[in-house]
Amino acid sequence: MKKIILLSVVSIILSNILHAEQKDIGLSFKLNKSLSIVPFEYVQLNENSNDELKLIEGTFGFAADLFYKSKRRSYFNLSLVYNSLLVNNDFRDINGEELNGSFIKIGFNGISYMEPPDEFTPYLGYGLGVIFINSNQNDLTTYKYDDYETSKGDLFAEFTLSLDFKAGLLIPINEKFSVTSDLDIGIYFAQHLGLIPKLQLGGIYWLD
Numbered sequence: 001m002k003k004i005i006l007l008s009v010v011s012i013i014l015s016n017i018l019h020a021e022q023k024d025i026g027l028s029f030k031l032n033k034s035l036s037i038v039p040f041e042y043v044q045l046n047e048n049s050n051d052e053l054k055l056i057e058g059t060f061g062f063a064a065d066l067f068y069k070s071k072r073r074s075y076f077n078l079s080l081v082y083n084s085l086l087v088n089n090d091f092r093d094i095n096g097e098e099l100n101g102s103f104i105k106i107g108f109n110g111i112s113y114m115e116p117p118d119e120f121t122p123y124l125g126y127g128l129g130v131i132f133i134n135s136n137q138n139d140l141t142t143y144k145y146d147d148y149e150t151s152k153g154d155l156f157a158e159f160t161l162s163l164d165f166k167a168g169l170l171i172p173i174n175e176k177f178s179v180t181s182d183l184d185i186g187i188y189f190a191q192h193l194g195l196i197p198k199l200q201l202g203g204i205y206w207l208d
Contacts, residue, residue: 023069023116023117023118023206023208024068024069024207024208025066025067025068025069025206025207025208026065026066026067026075026117026204026205026206026207027064027065027066027067027204027205027207028063028064028065028067028180028202028203028204028205029062029063029064029065029202029203030062030063030065030180030200030201030202030203031061031062031200031201031202032059032060032061032062032063032081032083032184032198032199032200032201033058033059033060033198033199034058034059034060034196034197034198035197035198035199036196036197037054037056037057037058037059037193037194037195037196038194038195038196039054039055039056039191039192039193039194040190040191040192040193040194041191041192041194042054042055043055043155043192053088053090054088054192055087055088055091055155055192056085056086056087056088056101056192056193057086057087057088058085058086059083059084059085059086059196059198060083060084060086061081061082061083061084062081062082063079063080063081063082063200063202064079064080065077065078065079065080065204066078066079067111067204070110072116073112073113073114073115073116073117074110074111074112074113075110075111075112075113075117076109076110076111077107077109077110077111077125077127078106078107078108078109079105079106079107079109080104080105080106080107081104081105081106081107081129082102082103082104083102083103083105084100084101084102085100085101085102085103085135087099087100087101091155097136099135099136099137099155100135100136101133101134101135101136101137101156102133102134102135103131103132103133103134104131104132104134105129105130105131105132105162106129106130107127107128107129107130107164108127108128108129108130109125109126109127109128109164110125110126110127111123111124111125112124112125113170117170117172117178117204117206118172118175119172120169120170120171120172121169121170122167122168122169122170123167123168123169123170123182124165124166124167125164125165125166125167125168125182125184126164126165126166127163127164128161128162128163128164129161129162129163129164129186130159130161131159131160131161131162131188131190132158132159133156133157133158133159133160133190134158135155135156137155137156155192156190156192157190157191160188160189160190160193161188161189162186162187162188162189163186163187164184164185164186164187165184165185165186166182166183166184166185166200167182167183168180168181168182168183168200169181169182170204173203175206176205176206177203177204177205177206178203178204178206179201179202179203180200180201180202180203180204181199181200181201182199182200183197183198183199183200184197184198184199184200185197185198186198
């Protein structure tokens with residue numbers, strides 16, 4: 001009887017260890033959409049205008065993430081994010097085309113789950129982003145009706161940083177795949193980006 005009890009206990013312990021090791025490494029894909037843009041600085045359409053406008057009105061993009069377990073409920077998260085920028089259409093380039101822009105962000109993050117990630121669980125995230133911005137601002141003019149005026153200075157920096165925080169839910173579908181939904185709040189250290197809350201939807205596939 002004692003042997004049966006001992007074997008049962010050992011079996012349960014081994015089962016728990018093997019089960020915990022199933023969630024060591026994961027890959028995810030997410031879509032994201034900004035809910036608002038709160039810039040550090042607004043822009044004027046031209047020197048004769050008193051109207052202060054948002055240069056960026058929204059973002060939309062996608063991300064790929066690598067998750068690696070550091071503790072039982074904590075993971076290191078390396079992310080690669082692409083976002084297109086919805087620019088205020090009052091701003092045009094030298095040919096009268098709309099100003100456009102995008103950025104690539106490399107994120108170094110931590111994720112903490114309230115429960116092991118093989119269960120339905122809330123989670124919190126935090127980290128640092130390194131951001132590379134691309135735009136067609138090189139022949140930029142400001143535009144209002146048919147009156148063009150050359151803009152002074154750069155509206156977009158080529159490089160900036162961000163602090164990122166998120167809170168979300170993980171919903172397991174099966175042993176290998178989970179759906180995620182979170183609110184991501186980034187503080188972007190660029191004068192016309194600022195605070196950007198985003199809604200993110202995606203999924204994680206656990207490799208190991």
